[in-house]
Amino acid sequence: MSESTERDVRHKARMQRKKALIDEKIAQAQDEYGLLLVHSGNGKGKSSSAFGMVARTLGHGLKVGVVQFIKGAASTGEETFFRRFPEEVSYHVMGEGFTWETQDRQRDIAKAQEAWAVAQRLLSDDSVGLVVLDELNIALKHGYLELDAVLADIEARPLLQHVVVTGRGALPGMIEAADTVTEMSLVKHAFKSGVKAQKGIEF
Amino acid sequence: MSESTERDVRHKARMQRKKALIDEKIAQAQDEYGLLLVHSGNGKGKSSSAFGMVARTLGHGLKVGVVQFIKGAASTGEETFFRRFPEEVSYHVMGEGFTWETQDRQRDIAKAQEAWAVAQRLLSDDSVGLVVLDELNIALKHGYLELDAVLADIEARPLLQHVVVTGRGALPGMIEAADTVTEMSLVKHAFKSGVKAQKGIEF
Structure with a gap:
């Protein structure tokens, strides 16, 4: 077989594999299932956007x-x-927050695990269409929860349930597991031009 | 005056100007007023994040x-x-949308101006704490509305009213006028791995 014929054969095989892959992806795209979305980055809107999705989900009943x-x-x-x-939104805020000041790491870990127990309950309830895990990335980054265990619970959730994870500094494993990752970047911030935090905007 | 003394004098003058500027900014930061926020970029979350702010604002009464x-x-x-x-949210969707398909530019301009008339009413009502101008950037980019007129109305709004403008391709003048600009960038998207649009996520 000449060199160019051999190349043609290899090319054809590669194109066939590619077609098979594309066909498979089209078939997969027909499946509707719950997504894992990650909102990360240093900009604003990571949590707001998750709460916009809360409104959207409630709108869908x-x-x-x-x-x-x-x-x-x-x-x-x-x-x-x-x-x-309260009938539609099950809202939980972790105990007393982390002890950034007191540096009581064991207490932080205990609090994070309590919060995760609540998350696990939501992640196993198929009447819940969307679970927001707000600032989970921070708890993971500090090692208060184990990424593998967290991802295992997220992956075991009901088929149609969506999950949004927010917080800057998403771990690579979280990004890897996500279906959609959005990076919110700050282009310009009023604080930098000297405006203080505004009710309704910053808190 | 020696060269180094002259440099010291210039340095001191520059530092004094800098201090005056910082003091002025600190004084300005005490003023609480409504912000103009712009959510742009190709990523998700531009409108969701605005709707999260709607929930936040309603929470503040x-x-x-x-x-x-x-x-x-x-x-x-x-x-x-x-x-x-309906008592708390005044919600308006522009007529029948733009005629991307029919290419009737005059009709699009008329529709955009009708929508802007509604926006003007909200922007002059000081009982409204937040005005969301969803996808306004698109209407501006297509020249359906004049940026200068739009910015003049936004600037003339009640002092404490916040405005959020969404849509990709924000014009430079809009970015210039904004207090905060957030760019939502797509890092990874489920569509690209073959998942179709999901209720509650995409629409």
Whole structure:
């Protein structure tokens, strides 16, 4: 076989593999299933966007679970609002928050694990259409929870349930596991031009 | 005066100007006023994040106005949900959307101007704490509305009112006028791995 014929044969085989792969992807695309979304980056909107999805999910008539892994990290306004709908939104804020100040690591780990137990309950309830794990990335980055165990619980969730994980510094394993990753980057910030935190915007 | 003394004098003058500038910025930071936020970029979360802010604002007991400049661009779920609160949320979706297909530019301009008239009403109502101008950037990019006129109305709004403008391709003048600009970038997308649009996530 001449060199160029051999190349043609290899090319054809490669194209056939490629076609098979594309066909498989098209077939997969027909499957509707719950997605794992990650909102990371240093910009604003990571949690807000998750709460927009809460509204969207409620609009579709599905229930929502929210676990906030850092107390006070998300807006008190959003919490106040969504707590209006206790039948539709199961809203949980982790105990007293992490002890950044007191540096009591064992207590932080215990609190994070309590919060995860709540998350596990939501992740095994197929009446819940969306689970928001707000600032989970921070708890993972500090090693308060084990990534493998967390991902195993997320992967074992009901087939149609969506999960949104927020927080800067998403671990590579979380990004790897995600279906969609959005990076929120700060282009320009009012704080930098000297405006203080605004109710309804920052908290 | 020796060369190095002269340099010291210039340095001191520069530092004094710098200190005056910093003091001024600190004084300005005490002022609380409504911000103009722009959510742009090709990633997800531009509108979701605005709707998260709607929830936050409602949680603070303030009213909200929403004008969607492209029909069907934002989630039907969010619309369904926030229409539950007609006393608190004034929700408007532009007529029949733009005629991307029919290419009737005059009709598009007329529709965009109708929508802007609604926005003007919200932007002059000081009982409204937040105005969401969803996909306004698209209408501006196509020249359906004039940027200068739009910015003049936004700047003339009540002092404490926040405005969020969404849509990819924000014009430089919009970015210039904004207090905060967040760029949502796509890092990884489920569609690219062959998953079709999901209710509650994409619409």
